[in-house]
Amino acid sequence: MCLDGHCEHEVDVLHVDRTDDASSAPGRRRFLTAAAAGAAALTLESVSFAPSAGAAVQGTPPQSGEVTRTISGHLDTGVADFVHLPVEVPKGVQKIAVSYSYDKPAVPSGTPGNSCDVGIFDERGIALGGRGFRGWSGGARTSFEISNSEATPGYLPGPVEHGTWHVVLGPYQVAPQGLNYQVQITLTYGADGPAAPRTYPPQRAKGRGRAWYRGDCHLHTVHSDGKRQPVEVATGARAAGLDFMVSTDHNTSSAHAVWGEYADSDLLIITGEEVTTRNGHWLALGLPPGDWIDWRYRNRDDAFPRFARKVRRGGGLVVPAHMYCAYIASQWKFGFDDADATEVWTGPWTYDDEHAISTWDQKIGEAVRSGGRWIPAMGNSDAHSEPQVIGLPHNVVLAEDLSTDAVMDGIRAGHSWIAESSAVRLTFTASGNARQAGIGETLKVPAEAPVDIRLDVKGVPDGTVRFITDEGQMHQESVNAAGEGTVVWRTTASLAAYVRAEVRHPMANGSPGQGNTMGDALMFGPMAALTNPIFLTPDRH
Known part of the structure; x- marks a missing residue:
């Protein structure tokens, strides 16, 4: 009726x-x-x-x-x-x-x-x-x-x-x-009104040439389930000392057309999407403005590779997100064959992240054994609303310029590390046989030649530095109360296929370290910084 x-x-x-x-x-x-x-x-x-x-x-x-x-x-x-x-x-x-x-x-x-x-x-x-x-x-x-x-x-x-x-x-x-x-x-x-304006963000900001740039690649607004307006997210990114950010609202591209209003020479805003399938969430980073990626499939539908290819054709990256999140449909089930990087640290440090890093480290070992492609690690805030902190954590990326393409290239190559805030600074190198390599690079040296692994860090008071290889943790050393220090450890390419670094906070209130069924607990607390690996390859010539 x-x-x-x-x-x-x-x-x-x-x-x-x-x-x-x-x-x-x-x-x-x-x-x-x-x-x-x-x-x-x-x-x-x-x-x-x-x-x-x-x-x-x-x-x-x-x-x-x-x-x-x-x-x-x-x-x-x-x-x-x-x-x-x-x-x-x-x-x-x-x-x-x-x-x-x-x-x-x-x-x-x-x-x-x-x-x-x-x-x-x-x-x-x-x-x-x-x-x-x-x-x-x-x-x-x-x-x-x-x-x-x-x-x-x-x-x-x-x-x-x-x-x-x-x-x-x-x-x-x-x-x-x-x-x-x-x-x-x-x-x-009735008759249509005038067309809505579209203000897509520029693909480049004022950078410093080849340099390390900081950015959070997993952020939400009111265009999905976030509570912050786009202007609040951009303001938060600037306050966190970031050079770039990626907009990743769930399953929609609607925010892309408003970001141009909030981008400026000091902040590169990159368009993306969080794709929330029934078998895990993934980030489509660096999408051409206005592009949308479908999410209506499961692993058994064999559709994910198709959309991963679409993202890469547009110059973007495919990144599994919070792979061990316990919420329904959030745990990652698609494997890593189509991933360009993987998010191993999401928001404030939890055991989900500890588990994700363990899986990622295992995948590095598999790549070394097979001679295949390794998958770089990322860390992002996944911030939706207060009190979630934009930039906790974020990525520090070596890029040729502050542009969408250059940042995507740096992440894809693994030339990046993860920091809990802009107060944390580090450099990580491997030197041997008159050669040097940095994060995400390969140092080729005679198998038995000494290689010095060096980490310089600032901003983690009483922090613990860990050097981890394909054998596990090989060196642990603390820095001073001011949070500054240099840690050097010597190895060879015959002993270590790769070395990566972690900087951990001290344990809170005398709490025990990470559990260890083989003996004493490992004495370190929550993550403050994490690097991608440096690979050591024996020079057979």
Whole structure:
């Protein structure tokens, strides 16, 4: 029924274990299951709206006013990764607005409750990696609007063209009782307003030529689930002493078009995305402004390599994020064959990071044994809101210039180290046989020639320096209360295939060191700085 222009349309959704065919009970609403969008999907019956009266007559202005439809239904546990609600948008629509809600029944302790994301694709379709993407807010908001002149953060402004749009629900947790949902769609008729401005950030800032540049490559704003406005993130990056930052809102490129307003000669702002699949999250760093990377797949769908290639074709990097995060769908399951680097330290130091570094170190050893490619380490804040600290930690990258391409090249090559703040400074070198190599480089020397590993550090009072090789920790030494010191250790290429350095804080309140089943505990605390390795290769000639 319709009252005062508000129309309500109830959709009765069949359970996923039912089959819909000609013999189905009359009056039941039809759905389709498919894997066309990568992960399993459920498509509901379409919702239709009457065309604008003016849209049928060429040259006649579209009718003004609003019409609303409300759709409700039920989803069972395991029904689908994504639920598509087709919306038939007629000509003459100026704005589309969507709101949604779902119930949250009580569940037993330890059982996931209902959580459901939302987004939308336009008339160009829902194909995996296709052109129809118009926005995603996950579970960060319950409503959004799109018009030619503006859009809710997380969504892309532009004309609301006629055709079949799709509201997409992402029920990534469903309670044993199932999930009851309601979606309300409002179309506003009228002429399009002026196009929204797009101010993409420049690809270069004023640098110092070949130098070490500091940057946080994992940051969120209100364009996904962050609480900070873009201006607050840029201000925070400057306050942290950073030279560059990467915008990585979840599953959307909408923030790209606003960063130009906040970039300047002192701060390079690089566009990217955090791609949140059902089998782990990854960072797409250095995307061409406006590019969007799809996330609607699992490891078994074999789609990840396709999107990794897309990122690299655009000059960007593929970086698994917080690989041991305990939250649902956050642990990394795709392996590292398609990774350009990996995030081993995310936000304040935790045992998740300790585990990630152990895995990364193992991968270095595998690369040395096979003669294959090694994967550089990164550290980022993943800051969303206060009190999370932008730049804790961040990367210090040797780049030819302060430009997107140069920074990506430096990270890709492993010419970088990780610092908890701009107060921490270090240099790390290996010298032998009248040659020297730095972070991410290879020193080629006679197998038995002495090699001096040297670390100079500032900014970690009473810190502990650790030198780690393919045999494990080979040297440990503390610096003074002022946090300054030089540590030198001698080895050979026959004994160490690589050497990397860690600088740790002292243990807090006399707490024990890292557990060691083989003997005494290793006496070091949380990380303050971490380098990528220097490789030592025997010169056979």
